[in-house]
Amino acid sequence: MGMIRRTFLIGGAALVGGGIFAVQYGDSSARSQAGKLTDGKDGHNFGTWLRIGEDDTVTLYSPHTDIGQGSNTGLAQMLAEELDADWSKLSVVSAPAESAFANVVLGKGFLSEMSGYPGIIGAMPMSLLGMVARQLNLQITGGSSALRFTGQQGLRVLGAGTRQALIETAAGRLGVPAGELTTADGKVLHAKSGKALRYGELAAEAATRSLSAKVALKDPKQFKHMGKSVPRFDIPAKVNGTAQYGMDVAKPGMRVATVIAAPVRGGKLISVDQKPAMAVAGVEKVISLESAVVVVAKGYWQALKGARALAPKFSDGGHGLISTATIFAEQDKLRAEGKPTKTAGDGDVDTALKAAGVKVIEADYKMPFLHHAMMEPFALTAHYKDGHLDVWGGMQDPLGAKAAAASAAGLGADKVTFHPMLIGGSFGRRLPMYMEIVDQVARVAMQVPYPVKIIWSREEEVSQGAYRPQSSAKLTAALGGDGKIAAWRNDFAQPEDGLREVPFFYDVPAVARRHFKQVSNQTVGAWRSVNATQHGFTTESFMDELAHAAGADPVAFRLRHLKPGRHRTVLEEVAKRSGWGSPLEPGRARGVAMVECFNTIVGQVVEASLAEDGTPKVHKAFAVVDCGTVVNPKAAEGQILGGLVMGLSSGIGEAITLEKGAVQQSNFSDYEVLKLANAPVVDVHFIDSGAEMGGIGEPGLPPATPALANALFALTGKRVRALPIKDQAKA
Amino acid sequence: MAIVAKVNGKPVSFEAEPDTPLLWAIREELGMTGTKFGCGIAACGACSVHIDGEITRSCSVPVSDVAGKSITTIEGLAAADGTLTALQQAWIEHQVPQCGYCQSGQIMAAAALLAKTPKPSDADIDAAMTNICRCGTYPRIRAAIHSVAGTSPATAA
Numbered sequence: 001m002g003m004i005r006r007t008f009l010i011g012g013a014a015l016v017g018g019g020i021f022a023v024q025y026g027d028s029s030a031r032s033q034a035g036k037l038t039d040g041k042d043g044h045n046f047g048t049w050l051r052i053g054e055d056d057t058v059t060l061y062s063p064h065t066d067i068g069q070g071s072n073t074g075l076a077q078m079l080a081e082e083l084d085a086d087w088s089k090l091s092v093v094s095a096p097a098e099s100a101f102a103n104v105v106l107g108k109g110f111l112s113e114m115s116g117y118p119g120i121i122g123a124m125p126m127s128l129l130g131m132v133a134r135q136l137n138l139q140i141t142g143g144s145s146a147l148r149f150t151g152q153q154g155l156r157v158l159g160a161g162t163r164q165a166l167i168e169t170a171a172g173r174l175g176v177p178a179g180e181l182t183t184a185d186g187k188v189l190h191a192k193s194g195k196a197l198r199y200g201e202l203a204a205e206a207a208t209r210s211l212s213a214k215v216a217l218k219d220p221k222q223f224k225h226m227g228k229s230v231p232r233f234d235i236p237a238k239v240n241g242t243a244q245y246g247m248d249v250a251k252p253g254m255r256v257a258t259v260i261a262a263p264v265r266g267g268k269l270i271s272v273d274q275k276p277a278m279a280v281a282g283v284e285k286v287i288s289l290e291s292a293v294v295v296v297a298k299g300y301w302q303a304l305k306g307a308r309a310l311a312p313k314f315s316d317g318g319h320g321l322i323s324t325a326t327i328f329a330e331q332d333k334l335r336a337e338g339k340p341t342k343t344a345g346d347g348d349v350d351t352a353l354k355a356a357g358v359k360v361i362e363a364d365y366k367m368p369f370l371h372h373a374m375m376e377p378f379a380l381t382a383h384y385k386d387g388h389l390d391v392w393g394g395m396q397d398p399l400g401a402k403a404a405a406a407s408a409a410g411l412g413a414d415k416v417t418f419h420p421m422l423i424g425g426s427f428g429r430r431l432p433m434y435m436e437i438v439d440q441v442a443r444v445a446m447q448v449p450y451p452v453k454i455i456w457s458r459e460e461e462v463s464q465g466a467y468r469p470q471s472s473a474k475l476t477a478a479l480g481g482d483g484k485i486a487a488w489r490n491d492f493a494q495p496e497d498g499l500r501e502v503p504f505f506y507d508v509p510a511v512a513r514r515h516f517k518q519v520s521n522q523t524v525g526a527w528r529s530v531n532a533t534q535h536g537f538t539t540e541s542f543m544d545e546l547a548h549a550a551g552a553d554p555v556a557f558r559l560r561h562l563k564p565g566r567h568r569t570v571l572e573e574v575a576k577r578s579g580w581g582s583p584l585e586p587g588r589a590r591g592v593a594m595v596e597c598f599n600t601i602v603g604q605v606v607e608a609s610l611a612e613d614g615t616p617k618v619h620k621a622f623a624v625v626d627c628g629t630v631v632n633p634k635a636a637e638g639q640i641l642g643g644l645v646m647g648l649s650s651g652i653g654e655a656i657t658l659e660k661g662a663v664q665q666s667n668f669s670d671y672e673v674l675k676l677a678n679a680p681v682v683d684v685h686f687i688d689s690g691a692e693m694g695g696i697g698e699p700g701l702p703p704a705t706p707a708l709a710n711a712l713f714a715l716t717g718k719r720v721r722a723l724p725i726k727d728q729a730k731a
Numbered sequence: 732m733a734i735v736a737k738v739n740g741k742p743v744s745f746e747a748e749p750d751t752p753l754l755w756a757i758r759e760e761l762g763m764t765g766t767k768f769g770c771g772i773a774a775c776g777a778c779s780v781h782i783d784g785e786i787t788r789s790c791s792v793p794v795s796d797v798a799g800k801s802i803t804t805i806e807g808l809a810a811a812d813g814t815l816t817a818l819q820q821a822w823i824e825h826q827v828p829q830c831g832y833c834q835s836g837q838i839m840a841a842a843a844l845l846a847k848t849p850k851p852s853d854a855d856i857d858a859a860m861t862n863i864c865r866c867g868t869y870p871r872i873r874a875a876i877h878s879v880a881g882t883s884p885a886t887a888a
Contacts (some may be wrong), residue, residue, distance in 0.1 A: 068828070071869075237831075239764070240765070241764070300759065372865075375775065375832040375863065376830070424830050424833075435750030455768070458771055517846055638829060649867070667771075679873075682870050
């Protein structure tokens with residue numbers, strides 16, 4: 001199951017094509033269960049995710065966790081658009097972590113990406129898909145999926161279907177043909193008679209109708225809500241300290257705990273002398289788990305002091321010799337053995353590389369483990385009372401968290417309630433399959449009579465991550481006499497291939513992208529934009545190297561290998577907006593890169609210089625984005641500029657390294673995250689291509705690092721092939 | 732022995748052990764959760780508060796150090812009726828927060844900057860705004876500060 005959900009996360013291909021829209025109406029049992037949870041005597045459920053109150057309030061039960069990307073506001077815009085809802089009466093709440101609210105549309109989206117045979121999935125009945133989604137506990141936020149799957153294929157259809165049911169109900173009441181009725185701002189209107197019926201007074205009867213799956217969606221020209229920069233719902237509470245995150249949960253009688261886990265991943269707890277911790281004032285209990293010690297105290301500070309007083313003995317699980325160097329050596333060995341796990345691409349690369357008159361170029365790239373470094377460390381609260389376990393916290397998959405907690409506690413899922421809280425950053429880290437704190441808090445709660453909140457220290461957070469994997473690649477190309485690439489080979493070693501997720505879009509006659517699967521003891525996580533960070537860096541760095549080898553301008557060289565289409569348009573636009581080729585002040589240079597992932601194409605140009613200490617500084621950055629359609633431009637711009645900053649941050653200074661199997665970094669003091677002084681001015685531009693909607697939360701990140709490395713080459717003539725860049729371009 | 736101080740204008744009496752960081756006394760003893768825990772070593776700034784008007788990272792100040800002092804937290808910025816300061820309103824206007832977790836600290840740092848330097852240059856902002864935002868909202872933080880100060884970013888950034 002973990003693998004399946006993982007596959008979803010890394011999926012990026014387009015969904016069922018041809019305008020076939022799935023419908024999130026749930027099967028009858030899901031509807032009835034959802035209705036029990038949301039219906040009162042004054043409100044009525046439609047298709048599990050929507051409730052219309054008799055007082056005209058419209059509530060969207062969002063199956064996504066708003067990690068800060070504004071997706072809940074965007075989803076509301078999409079629902080309101082098709083429903084013709086009164087925006088002032090609309091609110092969004094998190095869907096309960098109950099199986100009735102499992103995300104069927106997402107199930108359909110990821111199953112089609114996974115299978116590669118969308119036709120089969122498209123033909124599957126929704127009730128069956130719903131069953132699959134519920135079995136997989138699918139309530140995930142990831143894969144840049146909220147708006148493009150749930151919104152586009154779920155909530156728009158649900159809104160349109162509900163609107164139709166309201167119209168039909170009104171037609172019956174007024175005794176007029178449905179065709180004479182229109183809708184606006186939460187009312188059904190009959191122009192001829194001047195009569196109007198509020199959605200609230202139609203809801204009870206409309207909810208008894210079966211919703212049609214065959215509904216026409218609005219043409220973009222008719223949009224009132226989609227495409228507007230509506231202020232995000234969640235922001236006011238985030239400027240006055242009232243927003244409540246998992247860290248902020250407080251329950252009467254609650255104790256606070258912290259954890260020390262085996263420093264070497266895969267290691268187990270051998271023994272611990274509890275006395276030094278128990279001697280700390282406020283410490284109440286020391287609990288030994290399979291691979292960690294938990295110290296429970298009155299408050300966090302006491303728990304931390306207690307934990308620091310301990311000297312637990314852990315095994316290394318047989319991984320004590322692993323280091324950053326041994327992982328790279330293992331990857332080189334796999335490449336040398338020449339037996340790829342998977343290959344993608346067409347054409348005869350070997351022959352093309354040996355052809356007369358070609359120039360063969362090679363380059364080796366290295367990329368470190370990266371940590372998510374979200375600002376809120378892990379914090380989950382749990383309370384076991386009267387046979388029932390309640391868990392509070394922020395997770396990217398509340399249903400999955402509930403299942404994981406139930407499993408750890410040895411309880412049935414019906415004996416566990418998960419209460420979703422706001423999330424202080426995630427970027428792929430808060431998924432239950434690699435979030436040990438779920439298991440820890442459930443086990444601890446089963447042993448104590450009071451509510452307990454476990455907080456991971458930042459040190460624990462940094463050294464026990466689920467990292468973007470360490471990766472390396474050997475790129476080889478044949479450059480023809482015509483200045484074009486005749487053959488391209490990318491031999492890359494890392495845990496996952498990411499081949500479908502990150503397409504190679506340049507027009508090259510012979511391409512072989514060969515994956516050499518290599519795993520270590522470290523937990524692999526989905527790190528914002530996932531495998532697009534590695535593929536983006538290697539492909540776009542090497543394109544730049546080839547351009548220089550061909551004596552060509554990096555933009556012109558890329559255009560040579562792009563047929564007319566979306567990629568070409570994005571590149572031309574970013575070159576134009578950035579003033580590519582125009583003079584810069586002394587000591588600055590530009591670099592360009594373009595990456596596609598999650599069906600969105602992003603081109604970036606950065607203007608960089610070197611600081612006195614030899615580290616790069618990016619002054620300006622330009623991003624041009626084709627994600628098909630933009631639902632909320634201001635929120636989308638925020639995602640692109642945030643992704644760009646995170647991309648620069650990781651490329652310039654971030655690395656998790658290993659020695660004797662353990663992570664060497666511990667906090668922001670040695671895991672260096674970019675600060676405001678080094679963040680550029682960013683210009684973001686969207687191209688409204690009308691292509692199938694792409695993701696927006698992740699694709700802004702991957703081009704930033706290669707664009708910077710390319711700028712540094714233009715500036716200094718030094719090619720940085722091993723990340724992070726730090727001061728490698730220093731004169 | 733209780734440690735007496737003022738928080739957001741109101742007298743408080745902390746019972747926590749003297750070495751307890753002010754952050755945890757505020758969060759767990761007073762139950763005020765707007766001030767956030769990020770790193771515990773004064774590296775990220777999520778826990779920023781004002782102590783006698785000075786911007787301070789509360790995770791690294793023992794509560795015993797604040798006896799007799801006046802502390803302002805994010806909850807104390809707005810007026811008693813909840814009316815936001817111009818700075819907080821600028822944060823909404825510019826749609827600054829994403830996950831929002833660091834933003835209490837960012838706003839406290841910006842408020843301290845503007846109190847001393849009402850018309851900050853980009854260099855002033857660079858020097859004062861050293862809190863980490865992992866969502867990368869820095870360009871909007873800069874824009875929001877300039878807008879409330881009535882200044883403009885340097886044209887040749």
